[in-house]
Amino acid sequence: MKNITVLKGDGIGPEICKEVVRILETLNLDLNFELHEVGEACYEKTGALIPQSVFDSIEKNKIVLKAPITTPIGKGFKSLNVQLRNKYDLYANIRPAKSMPNVKTPFDNIDIITFRENTEDLYIGEETMIDENTVHAIKLITRGASERIIRAAFDYAVKNNRKKVTCVHKANILKLSDGMFLNIFNEIKGDYPQIEATDMIVDNTCMQLVMRPEQFDIMVMPNLYGDIVSDLTSGLIGGLGLLPSSNLGDDFALFEAVHGSAPDIAGQNKANPTALLLAACLMLDYLGYETEATKIRTAIDDVLIENKVRTADLGGSSSTTEFSDAIIAKL
Known part of the structure; x- marks a missing residue:
């Protein structure tokens, strides 16, 4: 039992x-x-x-x-x-x-899986009140946490015969934190030559999801983007x-x-x-x-x-x- x-x-x-x-x-x-x-x-x-x-x-x-x-x-x-x-x-x-049968949405045949890193990023909740008009929040990205969620996404793709993994990031602006996440993704993808590996900036990802969602298979990303983007994917299937x-x-x-x-x-x-x-x-x-x-x-x-x-x-x-x-x- x-x-x-x-x-x-x-x-x-x-x-x-x-x-x-x-x-x-x-x-x-x-x-x-x-x-x-x-x-x-x-x-x-x-x-x-x-x-x-x-x-x-x-x-x-x-x-x-x-x-x-x-x-x-x-x-x-x-x-x-x-x-x-x-x-x-x-x-x-x-x-x-x-997608579920007989649930009307703008798109058919959605089948997207979001892999969200679940332990760090802004979700560590470390905020400091600098003065009455200023708050600093800490975004934490580490190599160890990034490696294991990225490998989890690729391993899942291999085990379940999925074809593609997309890294979602904002490395054009957050060049150190998201830049490291993307760099680690690019390091790891070489271990999975049978899986197509791409990356996309998070704001473009949101636009593409509501225009051509069929291009996505598995997505992997830091914590905050994962929370937001996965809710967006729920809207594609009915909520x-x-x-x-x-x-x-x-x-x-x-x-x-x-x-x-x-x-x-x-x-x-x-x-x-x-x-x-x-x-x-x-x-x-x-x-x-x-x-x-x-x-x-x-x-x-x-x-x-x-x-x-x-x-x-x-x-x-x-x-x-x-x-x-x-x-x-x-x-």
Whole structure:
């Protein structure tokens, strides 16, 4: 029996988490789900955003399925997502954006994977108030972190028969930091002669993604660009409700939806559980349950093709529970 630490999150988190676990349990796999509260709701009850019991569970199980956690904007506590990534050195944030059937978007056949370095860049959160009108923020890029995310992207391309890896950067302006990231990419690409390797400035990348997205396959980039560009790729396939994410390190793995906690619809049984369910599929792949992951993905596709049950973000009026029931019926 493999134990999975499940973090229920904030806002819509507990609702979509409940449904995803329910779907997973219908497969009767040798998995046990340990559910934990974290975030704002947990803080109100216990005085801790992440109780020690959660850390203990993660360090015992090493596999985490996480629902969205609220991060205050411009004030309050630092992102718990970033804290977890740093604490467990989850250096590779992998976000696959793939077109889904019967979801109308300007583009068809999108299949783009973003490899986002997950531990440094501006996300280290080191800011200094120089005076009341001036703030300095530190952007950290290191050779070690850059090498491992770039190699992870190329290794994934080789393993999964992908054809191309594009390095996304701003080395024309940030000649030292992004310049080093690009230089390391150019060093490493020689070890993978079978993979086409290109680079593109981040602003041009954003334009090209909404004009000719078919030119992209795998993209690898520093932390901040990865966060922004991967959200852009979600727009190509129908929105954040369809974009999953894996956060991988050498010893731990965390799987999550990319979208936020959507407090405006929390508790209303309206949220789309697809992104978290697809994240759970990434977890099943990681655990060696590729066949079962494919079954879930096929069930999602079948429900979308049938077009009888879909949530509001996809143009329907079905509830979270109804959508999950439809998935289970297909399984």
